[in-house]
Amino acid sequence: MAAPVDAQDSMDAEPVAGRLGGSGVKVVLLSDPAAPAPLCPHGPTLLFVKVNQGKEETRKFYACSACRDRKDCNFFQWEDEKLSGARLAARESHNQRCRPPLSRLQCVERYLRFIQLPLTQRRFCHSCQQLLLPDEWGEHQEHHVVGDLSVTQLRRPSQLLYPLENKKTNAQYLFADRTCRFLVGLLSTLGFRRVLCVGTPRLHELIRLTTSGDQKSNLKSLLLDIDFRYSQFYLEDSFCHYNMFNHHFFDGKPALEVCRAFLQEDKGEGVIMVTDPPFGGLVEPLAVTFKKLIGMWKEGQGQGDSLQEMPIFWIFPYFFEARICQFFPSFCMLDYQVDYDNHALYKHGKTGRKQSPVRIFTNIPPNKITLPTEEGYRFCPLCQRYVSLENQHCEHCNSCTSKDGRKWKHCFLCKKCVKPSWVHCRFCNHCAVSHHSCEGPNDGCFICGELDHKRSSCPNIGISKKASKAVKKQKQRKSIKMKMETTKGQPMNYNLLQGKRRGRKEPINISALKCPVT
Numbered sequence: 001m002a003a004p005v006d007a008q009d010s011m012d013a014e015p016v017a018g019r020l021g022g023s024g025v026k027v028v029l030l031s032d033p034a035a036p037a038p039l040c041p042h043g044p045t046l047l048f049v050k051v052n053q054g055k056e057e058t059r060k061f062y063a064c065s066a067c068r069d070r071k072d073c074n075f076f077q078w079e080d081e082k083l084s085g086a087r088l089a090a091r092e093s094h095n096q097r098c099r100p101p102l103s104r105l106q107c108v109e110r111y112l113r114f115i116q117l118p119l120t121q122r123r124f125c126h127s128c129q130q131l132l133l134p135d136e137w138g139e140h141q142e143h144h145v146v147g148d149l150s151v152t153q154l155r156r157p158s159q160l161l162y163p164l165e166n167k168k169t170n171a172q173y174l175f176a177d178r179t180c181r182f183l184v185g186l187l188s189t190l191g192f193r194r195v196l197c198v199g200t201p202r203l204h205e206l207i208r209l210t211t212s213g214d215q216k217s218n219l220k221s222l223l224l225d226i227d228f229r230y231s232q233f234y235l236e237d238s239f240c241h242y243n244m245f246n247h248h249f250f251d252g253k254p255a256l257e258v259c260r261a262f263l264q265e266d267k268g269e270g271v272i273m274v275t276d277p278p279f280g281g282l283v284e285p286l287a288v289t290f291k292k293l294i295g296m297w298k299e300g301q302g303q304g305d306s307l308q309e310m311p312i313f314w315i316f317p318y319f320f321e322a323r324i325c326q327f328f329p330s331f332c333m334l335d336y337q338v339d340y341d342n343h344a345l346y347k348h349g350k351t352g353r354k355q356s357p358v359r360i361f362t363n364i365p366p367n368k369i370t371l372p373t374e375e376g377y378r379f380c381p382l383c384q385r386y387v388s389l390e391n392q393h394c395e396h397c398n399s400c401t402s403k404d405g406r407k408w409k410h411c412f413l414c415k416k417c418v419k420p421s422w423v424h425c426r427f428c429n430h431c432a433v434s435h436h437s438c439e440g441p442n443d444g445c446f447i448c449g450e451l452d453h454k455r456s457s458c459p460n461i462g463i464s465k466k467a468s469k470a471v472k473k474q475k476q477r478k479s480i481k482m483k484m485e486t487t488k489g490q491p492m493n494y495n496l497l498q499g500k501r502r503g504r505k506e507p508i509n510i511s512a513l514k515c516p517v518t
């Protein structure tokens with residue numbers, strides 16, 4: 001949920017998902033096993049196509065599924081491009097170099113050694129974001145190291161590690177305590193026994209903390225996340241290094257089997273998936289991944305259960321409602337405002353701060369979900385669901401229509417409720433923000449055409465830049481090739497052609513656990 005959507009935009013402008021006539025990039029969902037996608041350090045890449053004023057360009061290209069900024073992963077390949085053996089080998093060795101320095105099993109061994117240490121010897125290096133074993137202390141003398149790590153600190157890695165807030169890749173926005181506690185309480189009230197946490201490290205740790213402190217609650221949790229730093233804190237059965245944009249398990253089949261066993265335990269009974277993806281990410285690949293996880297869960301079901309759906313909480317901004325429901329028509333959006341610790345814009349309105357636009361999308365019937373009245377929610381008997389206090393039941397729409405928690409007003413010309421600040425425009429023939437341009441597209445984002453953000457904060461900007469950059473590079477390559485041909489040159493310089501990798505922003509080199517794949 002990461003795109004830096006301007007607070008006012010996010011509350012007032014109407015996002016029109018997949019608006020016709022837009023420009024930008026689109027993911028092409030093709031799964032032809034005969035033509036597997038090339039690999040970047042983050043697993044199989046995705047196929048994209050540039051769209052110009054609603055028209056797709058003919059040439060498609062592969063780019064990284066996880067990073068929307070080329071400084072995090074600069075993979076680029078035209079779909080029809082034939083690579084030389086040398087370039088393929090260079091790519092392969094680059095992918096190898098980017099692999100985490102420790103295997104999952106090595107991380108587990110380190111963890112087991114660490115928890116056997118007496119308290120006084122348990123140290124954590126903030127500079128390297130790493131738990132330290134005594135024989136490593138020397139290398140971290142100049143670093144910011146803390147000692148006497150308590151059991152509670154070890155169990156709350158999301159409070160120990162600094163959040164990776166880079167918006168275009170990790171977008172690690174952590175739940176505020178009240179949201180996290182609300183979620184754990186809700187999951188347990190609904191009777192779930194296992195939670196597949198996809199990109200929700202703070203929820204994962206709170207579930208485990210709650211369970212260990214309370215004999216009655218026996219909620220288990222498995223975390224799938226791309227942030228490799230978390231692998232230091234968990235055994236194999238509770239963390240998998242995973243990319244949710246391409247369903248890639250970095251540790252291969254054994255990790256996939258951990259996930260499968262978790263989903264299929266008790267014939268799939270009692271499991272729910274909770275996910276809070278970076279919202280700069282594209283909905284389509286996420287939906288494909290979630291369908292794969294659902295497929296895994298379904299394989300383990302008994303006969304006769306095939307009509308059941310795997311329960312899901314997908315946490316995402318409300319303006320993605322249409323897109324999510326396009327892939328999961330049984331989902332509905334709850335009014336609950338998801339609150340984050342480290343995101344200034346996405347905090348709850350009740351404390352005088354801005355209202356968070358982030359909601360929970362679920363296939364659990366909303367009448368089964370109680371929202372906290374003390375936080376400003378009420379039950380609407382007509383809608384049979386909890387809604388925000390300000391969300392009034394409209395007798396014309398026969399529904400509590402507000403999406404953003406404010407009171408919406410009914411427009412008889414549009415025949416629906418609209419945001420309070422909107423006015424009916426007789427040129428556009430529908431309601432819109434008062435100072436909009438009636439031509440429409442100028443108001444929104446130049447890249448993807450959506451109205452909820454500007455070009456500078458477009459989640460697709462990185463991918464779009466990659467395509468333009470690739471065209472430039474190809475020209476550059478041609479000219480280098482021509483020069484080399486004339487000088488009977490040596491093999492091509494990979495660094496020169498790929499562009500030098502930029503240095504990390506993190507303070508100091510993460511030595512043993514340094515992982516470019518985070």
Ligand SMILES: C[S@@+](CC[C@H](N)C(=O)[O-])C[C@H]1O[C@@H](n2cnc3c(N)ncnc32)[C@H](O)[C@@H]1O
Pocket residue numbers: 001002065066169170171172173174175198199200201202203204224225226227242243244245276277278279
């Ligand atoms: C918006 S944060 C959600 C964190 C959640 N609110 C919590 O407090 O537990 C997104 C999470 O997804 C993870 N993430 C980002 N990109 C990912 C990817 N491609 N695959 C898997 N996880 C990813 C981040 O590391 C981060 O933990």
Ligand SMILES: [Zn+2]
Pocket residue numbers: 040041042043064065066067073074075
């Ligand atoms: Zn990549």
Ligand SMILES: [Zn+2]
Pocket residue numbers: 125126127128129139140143144
């Ligand atoms: Zn260090």
Ligand SMILES: [Zn+2]
Pocket residue numbers: 380381382383384392393394398399400
């Ligand atoms: Zn209602």
Ligand SMILES: [Zn+2]
Pocket residue numbers: 394395396397398401409410411415416417
């Ligand atoms: Zn209405």
Ligand SMILES: [Zn+2]
Pocket residue numbers: 411412413414415418423424425430431
């Ligand atoms: Zn209107």
Ligand SMILES: [Zn+2]
Pocket residue numbers: 425426427428429432436437438439
């Ligand atoms: Zn207009």
